[in-house]
Amino acid sequence: MTTLLMNAVQYSGYGGGPDGLQHVKVPVPTPKEDEVLLKVEATSLNPVDWKLQNGLLRPFLPRNFPHIPASDMAGEVTEVGPKVENFKAGDKVVAMSNVLKGGGLAEFAVTKENLTVARPPELSAVEVVGLSIAGLTAHQAVTQAAGIKFDGSGKKANILITAASGGVGHYAVQLAKLGNAHVTATCGTRNIQLVKSLGADEVLDYNTPDGAALRSPSGQKYDAIIHCAMGIPWSIFEPNLSPNGKVIDVTPGPSALVSFALKKITFCKKQLLPLMLIPKGENLHYLVNLVKEGKLKTVIDSKYPLGKARDAWAKSIDGHATGKIIVEP
Numbered sequence: 001m002t003t004l005l006m007n008a009v010q011y012s013g014y015g016g017g018p019d020g021l022q023h024v025k026v027p028v029p030t031p032k033e034d035e036v037l038l039k040v041e042a043t044s045l046n047p048v049d050w051k052l053q054n055g056l057l058r059p060f061l062p063r064n065f066p067h068i069p070a071s072d073m074a075g076e077v078t079e080v081g082p083k084v085e086n087f088k089a090g091d092k093v094v095a096m097s098n099v100l101k102g103g104g105l106a107e108f109a110v111t112k113e114n115l116t117v118a119r120p121p122e123l124s125a126v127e128v129v130g131l132s133i134a135g136l137t138a139h140q141a142v143t144q145a146a147g148i149k150f151d152g153s154g155k156k157a158n159i160l161i162t163a164a165s166g167g168v169g170h171y172a173v174q175l176a177k178l179g180n181a182h183v184t185a186t187c188g189t190r191n192i193q194l195v196k197s198l199g200a201d202e203v204l205d206y207n208t209p210d211g212a213a214l215r216s217p218s219g220q221k222y223d224a225i226i227h228c229a230m231g232i233p234w235s236i237f238e239p240n241l242s243p244n245g246k247v248i249d250v251t252p253g254p255s256a257l258v259s260f261a262l263k264k265i266t267f268c269k270k271q272l273l274p275l276m277l278i279p280k281g282e283n284l285h286y287l288v289n290l291v292k293e294g295k296l297k298t299v300i301d302s303k304y305p306l307g308k309a310r311d312a313w314a315k316s317i318d319g320h321a322t323g324k325i326i327v328e329p
């Protein structure tokens with residue numbers, strides 16, 4: 001039997017940045033019993049993809065080299081494992097593979113059925129592929145961590161979102177507004193109009209003194225800060241928080257974890273909460289529906305063919321994406 005080969009992009013060890021990516025032909029993966037095989041129409045990059053290459057979880061992960069990175073994927077089902085019940089060949093879907101398993105920078109990829117969601121025919125792969133990691137992270141931060149409800153119940157919250165022009169932040173602004181929050185957002189000068197157009201009530205340029213201090217133009221104190229930027233110390237957050245305010249840190253480093261523990265054991269009312277994404281298919285389904293209803297949109301920073309994956313990788317490492325970086329195999 002001849003083995004079907006596909007184009008893929010992989011790396012064979014830690015480090016190397018864009019130059020560490022190799023274009024290869026490898027066998028098309030075979031779905032396990034609870035997995036779906038997709039012909040990938042679009043994948044999107046997230047900082048975790050290159051952070052893993054940098055050795056974020058070295059020496060544990062990636063567990064095996066070579067490693068095909070990227071976990072966001074949207075495409076068409078071509079084959080399903082024997083225990084898959086809800087999908088069949090020909091279905092259009094959006095999906096997420098285990099972050100540590102990756103596989104998205106390839107013409108075909110496998111995902112678990114429980115993290116695969118039907119994609120309405122009117123939505124392109126590009127429009128929804130960013131929902132997997134960035135969208136789900138924003139959803140978890142806004143709902144579970146900040147306590148915002150979409151059904152109008154609960155008090156109107158005052159929310160600050162840092163790096164509101166980035167992959168996570170641009171979804172968080174829109175979701176917080178859907179939850180009827182008052183949203184203040186930080187971004188760079190060039191993205192102020194965009195972030196306002198996403199619904200932010202007040203926008204701070206992070207290059208100005210008020211922006212660097214996270215000071216609300218109208219004197220708001222924040223019930224929650226969804227912190228998608230990096231390198232802002234607690235001393236900047238603290239005076240801007242309401243008495244029971246919390247900082248939800250989506251990139252918690254060692255100092256954030258120490259702050260988290262200290263505030264817990266000293267019963268401090270102002271809290272710092274590290275957030276790690278726990279992806280759920282039902283939430284991805286919810287987000288896809290919001291896009292279908294025109295209530296949520298993906299801002300596309302740039303699109304690259306698979307042959308230019310190194311450029312897409314470099315763009316993500318650069319840290320100045322506006323919305324999502326897409327690769328189309």
Ligand SMILES: NC(=O)c1ccc[n+]([C@@H]2O[C@H](COP(=O)([O-])OP(=O)(O)OC[C@H]3O[C@@H](n4cnc5c(N)ncnc54)[C@H](OP(=O)(O)O)[C@@H]3O)[C@@H](O)[C@H]2O)c1
Pocket residue numbers: 046047048133134137162163164165166167168169186187188189191206228229230249250251275276277316319320321322323
């Ligand atoms: N915990 C989890 O499970 C989880 C899940 C997803 C992501 N994350 C983490 O969340 C962080 C954000 O991810 P992302 O995908 O949103 O990143 P991203 O798309 O690469 O973010 C880029 C954006 O951040 C803006 N930015 C950078 N520094 C800023 C600052 N100091 N103030 C305001 N804006 C700033 C940039 O604006 P300019 O171009 O104007 O500088 C750019 O628009 C990353 O560290 C990622 O690893 C964690």
